[in-house]
Amino acid sequence: MSRFAVLLCADDSDYVKNKYGGYYGVFVKMLAEEGEIWDMFRVANGHFPDEEQMGLYDGFVITGSCSDAHGDDVWICELVTLINKLDSLNKKILGICFGHQILARALGGKVARAVSGWDIGVRTINFSLSAKTFTNFGIPTTLSLIECHRDEVYELPSKVEVLAWSDKTTVEMFKCGDHIMGIQGHPEYTRDILLHLIDRLLQRDLIEESYAVEARANMKGMEPDREAWKELCTSFLKGRKQDMN
Secondary structure (H helix, E strand, O other): OOEEEEEOOOOOOHHHHHHHOHHHHHHHHHHOOOOOEEEEEOHHHOOOOOHHHHOOOOEEEEOOOOOOOOOOOHHHHHHHHHHHHHHHOOOEEEEEOHHHHHHHHHOOOEEEEOOOOOEEEEEEEEEOHHHHHHOOOOOOOEEEEEEEEOEEEEEOOOOEEEEEEOOOOOOOEEEEOOOEEEEOOOOOOOHHHHHHHHHHHHHOOOOOHHHHHHHHHHHHHOOOOHHHHHHHHHHHHHOOOOOOO
């Protein structure tokens, strides 16, 4: 029986907790299939799998976070250490947004505030030719993806390959070997979750009203390719060959 773990890097808002069962529930809805076991470790609260537990899992998913992947909080440094251990065990790791950034950091890359500022809305992601080979199935040249971040990966070591980019962010997706993949955007998000996040960011004075209006307008103009991203992520985590053409 396959077993996976969600490494939760953020506290759940009451809204997401009540409507979706928290971000753990959001990821399980996207990735889990019948017969699998999915567990959760609240790593942002210091709850990490120990050495024995690491071996139990076929794959790990690292979530988004309000924290900075380039920060030095105790739990963030501990997460970098965990990633290096999982890498040495050749465990499958999928990193989303903050997860993507912390993976890059652990692998020797660099993360910082994006020079161009926040990226919130639906954006077109462009794939490299090697992305089709790595993900085990034919993917379109582009896919639309929900984004919500103000940091980005801006440097990667030679062992890490960029698989996708956008007109806003140069590293939208990368791989390391055949077992690590990072995605800057949020394939797990619904439009509803993003609209709720825009309101929260506005209330916390993290974005201006004018930008919130712009981000909401962007949501009306494009539809994220959520099913395609779901197939991409599950195919990677579970090593399946699928054809999306």
